[in-house]
Amino acid sequence: MYDNKKFIENVNYINLHNKIKRKEARILIFGLGYVGLPLAMGLSEEGYEVTGVDVNNEKVSKLLNGESYIIDISSSKIKKNIDNHNFIPTTDTTVIKNADVIIICVPTPLKKNQEPDMSYIESVVDLLKQYIKKGTLIILESTTYPGTTEELIQKEIDQLGYVVGEDYFLCFSPERVDPGNTNFRIENTPKVIGGTTPLCLDLACHIYNTFINKIVTVSTPKVAEMSKLLENTFRSINIAFINEMALMCDRMGVDIWEVIKAASSKPFGFMTFYPGPGIGGHCIPLDPMYLSWKAKGYNFYSKFIEIAQEINKNMPYYVVNKITEALNVAGKPLKSSKVLILGMAYKPDVDDVRESPSLEVFELLHRKGAIVDFNDPYVNYFEIFQNKKYSVKLLSENIKTYDCTVLLTAHKIYDYKLILENSSLIVDTRNVFEEFSKSNPKIFKIGNSNQEFNFNNLKNAINQ
Numbered sequence: 001m002y003d004n005k006k007f008i009e010n011v012n013y014i015n016l017h018n019k020i021k022r023k024e025a026r027i028l029i030f031g032l033g034y035v036g037l038p039l040a041m042g043l044s045e046e047g048y049e050v051t052g053v054d055v056n057n058e059k060v061s062k063l064l065n066g067e068s069y070i071i072d073i074s075s076s077k078i079k080k081n082i083d084n085h086n087f088i089p090t091t092d093t094t095v096i097k098n099a100d101v102i103i104i105c106v107p108t109p110l111k112k113n114q115e116p117d118m119s120y121i122e123s124v125v126d127l128l129k130q131y132i133k134k135g136t137l138i139i140l141e142s143t144t145y146p147g148t149t150e151e152l153i154q155k156e157i158d159q160l161g162y163v164v165g166e167d168y169f170l171c172f173s174p175e176r177v178d179p180g181n182t183n184f185r186i187e188n189t190p191k192v193i194g195g196t197t198p199l200c201l202d203l204a205c206h207i208y209n210t211f212i213n214k215i216v217t218v219s220t221p222k223v224a225e226m227s228k229l230l231e232n233t234f235r236s237i238n239i240a241f242i243n244e245m246a247l248m249c250d251r252m253g254v255d256i257w258e259v260i261k262a263a264s265s266k267p268f269g270f271m272t273f274y275p276g277p278g279i280g281g282h283c284i285p286l287d288p289m290y291l292s293w294k295a296k297g298y299n300f301y302s303k304f305i306e307i308a309q310e311i312n313k314n315m316p317y318y319v320v321n322k323i324t325e326a327l328n329v330a331g332k333p334l335k336s337s338k339v340l341i342l343g344m345a346y347k348p349d350v351d352d353v354r355e356s357p358s359l360e361v362f363e364l365l366h367r368k369g370a371i372v373d374f375n376d377p378y379v380n381y382f383e384i385f386q387n388k389k390y391s392v393k394l395l396s397e398n399i400k401t402y403d404c405t406v407l408l409t410a411h412k413i414y415d416y417k418l419i420l421e422n423s424s425l426i427v428d429t430r431n432v433f434e435e436f437s438k439s440n441p442k443i444f445k446i447g448n449s450n451q452e453f454n455f456n457n458l459k460n461a462i463n464q
């Protein structure tokens with residue numbers, strides 16, 4: 001497939017290839033967050049010298065003290081790699097001039113108008129333009145719209161008079177890390193790589209091959225960029241579909257959870273998704289918007305993406321309606337009722353509140369006059385209305401003081417029996433209480449309107 005002569009003739013390629021093989025290539029990672037830090041650990045564990053640059057002073061100070069801020073990375077691992085001089089965290093961006101391989105893992109958020117915010121990648125590209133030396137391999141890992149590697153990086157570096165695939169090497173390789181997932185980590189999750197030329201691809205494969213079990217190569221960076229967006233858009237759309245089914249079941253008086261359990265017994269042609277209070281994290285709510293924005297530039301309007309976004313974004317409003325309904329059955333108005341939210345993180349067993357639907361539910365309840373508190377074993381506080389709101393203790397006497405407990409994130413660590421026994425009312429958005437009590441009139445599940453039953457039996461249940 002490759003033109004072997006070109007491989008042999010390219011001195012820049014041969015030099016970097018040898019350095020990678022001998023683990024002498026100096027690797028620089030931009031952005032030490034959920035993506036960059038595990039990658040830095042993976043490569044430094046393999047014996048490479050990895051410099052990690054982050055603009056956040058607090059994060060770098062923690063790392064220099066051997067302290068982790070990412071739930072899946074232990075402090076001892078960081079300390080070990082720093083002590084071995086295999087990992088060097090810094091805020092000094094000029095270290096870029098010493099790097100042989102540069103991997104970009106900076107954020108790709110949305111602007112207020114829901115358009116891609118490329119400023120983080122652009123600031124790294126500005127540095128590349130100032131400091132890049134011949135023979136450098138650049139890999140973009142940040143999730144972004146198809147065409148970014150070519151349009152934002154290659155075009156800019158080419159303007160310096162450098163030729164891609166000869167003077168420098170360029171790839172896109174999306175990160176698939178799933179924070180909190182103990183079964184799949186970087187090493188055993190196949191890695192997709194798209195190179196601008198075969199030589200670019202070959203060098204990136206050599207780097208990732210050292211610590212990742214399976215590499216999946218594609219023909220261009222654009223295919224790799226698009227594959228990441230396909231994965232996350234697929235999730236967003238399927239979650240939206242099951243959320244809509246939950247709303248439909250609620251209206252029709254059918255239990256969505258029982259329906260899903262039955263449908264999941266089909267051994268082929270069905271994939272299980274569950275409803276919930278909405279979608280969160282840095283990926284699923286954002287990535288499809290990158291794709292639909294770019295597609296509009298081609299006069300292509302993705303209806304699926306927009307509809308999924310609308311349904312998922314409306315789920316917190318539905319949850320608040322459910323809470324209002326539950327309180328109403330108990331004869332209480334939402335205004336001035338005390339509501340305890342369980343789970344601020346966007347998914348179980350992690351501490352990440354970015355884009356978490358719990359934030360929206362909290363704010364909506366607050367605006368409607370409820371007195372809202374939260375508990376999250378992984379989130380000590382979050383910021384709302386320029387204030388810090390702290391997690392309250394989850395003790396039986398404390399739970400009893402609330403008019404309604406709302407389960408938004410099903411952390412494994414929760415003592416669900418204790419919560420059930422001490423709550424006056426429960427709104428369950430994850431169907432976790434079913435295991436402890438079937439048909440309990442104080443439990444209101446999303447995706448199952450059972451108001452009449454709750455109404456007729458709640459008084460008896462409370463008096464028991």
Ligand SMILES: NC(=O)c1ccc[n+]([C@@H]2O[C@H](COP(=O)([O-])OP(=O)(O)OC[C@H]3O[C@@H](n4cnc5c(N)ncnc54)[C@H](O)[C@@H]3O)[C@@H](O)[C@H]2O)c1
Binds near residue numbers: 034105106107141283
């Ligand atoms: N979090 C995930 O589960 C996940 C999974 C796959 C892909 N991604 C993608 O990976 C990228 C990074 O996501 P993340 O979750 O690691 O974000 P993050 O916010 O956890 O980490 C990004 C880090 O980059 C730093 N940073 C910002 N600008 C910088 C600059 N100019 N130079 C150096 N550092 C800079 C920030 O301070 C931050 O520490 C995003 O594009 C995201 O969509 C994330």
